[in-house]
Amino acid sequence: MDEKYQYLTFMGLRFNTANCISTLLTALLVFLFVFFTSRKLAMRPGKGQNLLEYLIDFTNGIVKAIMPGDEGKPFYFYIFVLFTFILFSNTLGLFLEVKFNGITFTKSPTADPMVTMPLAMVTLLMSHYYSVEKWGFKGYMSNFIRPVGFLLPINLIEEFTNFLTLSLRLYGNIFAGEVLIGLLLNVASSFGILTAVVAAPMTMIWQGFSVFIGAIQAYVFAILSCVYFSRKLERE
Amino acid sequence: MANGLVIAANASLGDSIFLIVTFILLMWLVKHFAWGPVTKMMDKRAQKISDDLDGAAESRSKAEQMAAQRQSELKNSKSEAIQIVNTAKENGEKSRQEIVTAAQTEAAQLKSKAKVEAEQVKTDALNGAREDVGQIAVNIAEALIKKDLNADDQKELIDAYIKGLTNADETR
Numbered sequence: 505m506d507e508k509y510q511y512l513t514f515m516g517l518r519f520n521t522a523n524c525i526s527t528l529l530t531a532l533l534v535f536l537f538v539f540f541t542s543r544k545l546a547m548r549p550g551k552g553q554n555l556l557e558y559l560i561d562f563t564n565g566i567v568k569a570i571m572p573g574d575e576g577k578p579f580y581f582y583i584f585v586l587f588t589f590i591l592f593s594n595t596l597g598l599f600l601e602v603k604f605n606g607i608t609f610t611k612s613p614t615a616d617p618m619v620t621m622p623l624a625m626v627t628l629l630m631s632h633y634y635s636v637e638k639w640g641f642k643g644y645m646s647n648f649i650r651p652v653g654f655l656l657p658i659n660l661i662e663e664f665t666n667f668l669t670l671s672l673r674l675y676g677n678i679f680a681g682e683v684l685i686g687l688l689l690n691v692a693s694s695f696g697i698l699t700a701v702v703a704a705p706m707t708m709i710w711q712g713f714s715v716f717i718g719a720i721q722a723y724v725f726a727i728l729s730c731v732y733f734s735r736k737l738e739r740e
Numbered sequence: 741m742a743n744g745l746v747i748a749a750n751a752s753l754g755d756s757i758f759l760i761v762t763f764i765l766l767m768w769l770v771k772h773f774a775w776g777p778v779t780k781m782m783d784k785r786a787q788k789i790s791d792d793l794d795g796a797a798e799s800r801s802k803a804e805q806m807a808a809q810r811q812s813e814l815k816n817s818k819s820e821a822i823q824i825v826n827t828a829k830e831n832g833e834k835s836r837q838e839i840v841t842a843a844q845t846e847a848a849q850l851k852s853k854a855k856v857e858a859e860q861v862k863t864d865a866l867n868g869a870r871e872d873v874g875q876i877a878v879n880i881a882e883a884l885i886k887k888d889l890n891a892d893d894q895k896e897l898i899d900a901y902i903k904g905l906t907n908a909d910e911t912r
Contacts, residue, residue, distance in 0.1 A: 518752035538774035622756040
């Protein structure tokens with residue numbers, strides 16, 4: 505793609521301003537959402553509280569579907585924040601695409617592998633952490649030679665493929681959506697008013713579909729996180 | 741995996757660190773401002789609902805118990821009423837019997853008493869008559885003795901006496 509980003513270097517690390525601003529914006533939106541829906545909590549929930557409680561029930565349901573019972577309890581909160589954050593960031597790039605002097609400043613943060621990889625990393629590190637906590641370090645290590653010893657290399661490779669599939673699936677889906685929206689915008693501005701009229705409904709359709717894809721991908725990310733947690737927590 | 745490394749090589753690692761920091765910060769804020777209070781409220785509500793359900797079940801069973809008690813009491817009072825009526829009937833029958841029996845015995849007593857009295861009167865009358873007859877006989881004898889007795893008179897007198905005797909026997 506011909507997108508240009510501004511890079512900053514700080515303490516030897518490169519920062520993409522577009523990713524940083526969008527991540528911050530997403531986090532801010534998520535926080536404002538939960539903040540304003542959780543004011544005036546009552547036994548009989550109002551509109552906002554209802555919405556938030558529905559979302560919490562939904563994410564709890566994702567965990568319960570994979571891990572029924574008490575072992576899923578530590579993950580309820582993480583899955584809730586993860587799902588909400590990914591949902592908001594997937595949707596952000598669909599309506600907010602700020603370009604200044606040809607440099608993009610906001611987009612979906614999840615349309616960059618450098619953002620989806622740490623998310624997957626957090627999930628997998630958490631799964632390893634809870635595995636060690638449950639089985640002890642020895643038990644955790646012995647899980648790699650289960651159910652039989654010669655599966656050790658496959659189990660090790662699986663850890664990397666889990667990480668890559670989890671992060672790159674999300675990245676690929678959202679990035680493709682952004683690319684297509686960028687192309688449709690190019691079409692719209694290529695031959696004046698005529699192409700704009702043609703491209704506008706197509707963009708709308710694709711944006712609607714992208715909202716669907718974004719929700720599905722957030723759901724898939726959350727449910728796969730739960731699957732990885734549960735696989736580390738139970739032995740066949 | 742090679743693909744991932746290639747992407748990582750020409751991308752910016754700072755974004756990842758920035759994201760993790762932001763994400764952890766977001767988690768903390770969400771937990772503090774929303775998750776904690778909301779889940780507490782949801783738990784409280786779940787607790788209240790389950791309490792209410794328990795209470796409802798309890799009061800329902802209590803009401804059923806009371807209804808059953810009422811029913812059995814009603815049944816008891818019905819049978820009691822029947823019993824009372826039956827007892828009253830029985831008592832009435834008994835006293836009727838008693839009264840009838842008493843009346844009968846009294847009547848029988850009166851009857852026998854009357855019979856005895858009538859007998860007495862009859863005996864008395866007979867005794868009285870016998871005395872009178874004796875007196876009459878004596879009077880007749882006195883009268884005859886005062887007269888002269890011839891053979892015909894004698895015979896006549898004896899016949900009359902005998903006749904009088906048989907007549908007295910017949911009347912007795």
